[in-house]
Amino acid sequence: MSEEDFVPRTFSQMYERPDANSGDNAKVRLRLAKAFQKAVGEDHIAVKDAIEGLVGIDGPSGAGLYFDNWPEYFKHLEWRDCRNCVSALFDYLLQKANTQRSSVYSRRLTEFFRDVNRVFAEENVLAKLDRDGIVHPKVDQAFEVARTWAVRGVETDEFEAARRHLDEVEAALLKDPVDGAQAIYRVFLAAENIYKQMTNDDRLTKRKAEEKLQKTIAQVYKAGSSEVRVANRHLAGFCEWIEAAHSYRHEPGEPTPSQPPDELCILSVSSGYAYVRWLSDLKRLAAVDRD
Structure with missing residues (x-):
């Protein structure tokens, strides 16, 4: 209903x-x-x-x-x-x-x-x-669809840690008041966890993601195809999202990040959900290609 x-x-x-x-x-x-x-x-x-x-x-x-x-x-x-x-x-x-x-x-x-x-x-x-x-937590139908697809993408055991981070996103969104900074940080950690499995890097940064994921895209999609061009465009967006999400990464000794306004929280988290799903799919596709 x-x-x-x-x-x-x-x-x-x-x-x-x-x-x-x-x-x-x-x-x-x-x-x-x-x-x-x-x-x-x-x-x-x-x-x-x-x-x-x-x-x-x-x-x-x-x-x-x-x-x-x-x-x-x-x-x-x-x-x-x-x-x-x-x-x-x-x-x-x-x-x-x-x-x-x-x-x-x-x-x-x-x-x-x-x-x-x-x-x-x-x-x-x-x-x-x-x-x-x-x-x-409920924002709207589009947000719920993004969340659902992200969760479905990390259902297997290899993504258990990423799945826990997505659960923590929901916990942050259900707080009163909403902890938008924590929600963004947790969806970033979910993406970072999958990325680290794919690359063995110890941290997700714009520079490293651009370098490593371009290689994954080239491995997964046919050279010169529209899929490669589209995927690389999305990779550019992902790299910018990484930079934005780092604003809410609270390092020891650093000031606590300010809370984002609702519209930026929704944008950042829903985009993060999409990238989590994309990374999990890329990881699976790359594994199949290697086999």
Whole structure:
């Protein structure tokens, strides 16, 4: 269900749309807790165990099967743990839906997915719950497509470190306020990790990338082809991106980088996602060519 599917149901939703926010406020917490409470049903103890096992925090305490004070529980959690609890319940409901003959858990899962994303959409929270039960930062569809393609490009074990850096990009974007400098730095580290695997260089710089990746492009694509010309044009853009991203590389003893404005953060991170995917593809293509 997309954001456009949620029809405003109150005056405020129609005419007083809140400013974009991280979701860390009393209204969002309460609405998420009520959605949580509805989806839990009578499975309080099992869900408590799921939270403790997956999130690593104490679950709610109360009167056994009849404990239902989820709003109070959510009120005192760190915001990241609220998001992680959403994932824990989603995972629990999904497992139940896959193992139980009854459709009860499938229905609860569908409604919970819808309810959480409704809260995020109506409260203008810069987050969304995906079909795997993970809460991601949300900018717009184009940004999400770039992120998805980058993640798909680093799914194999050789890219585990790069994948961790991409996870850290999301963590930075979900902070309140958003840590754009850290997000840019982390997507740079993801690109640098793949580049270092390709070249054995110890650092990603404009000069080294231009020198080494021109050779990779010449290896992967047919000499004199339009593919070589296009790839080298993109390489030039990548080299400029490296220079820009270095502005947010915080070295020991150096001043903390200032936060970029939103539009530069989005541009830098989404471009970084594209370059991460391109580097992972180049690495695979070069390996095939050598074989």
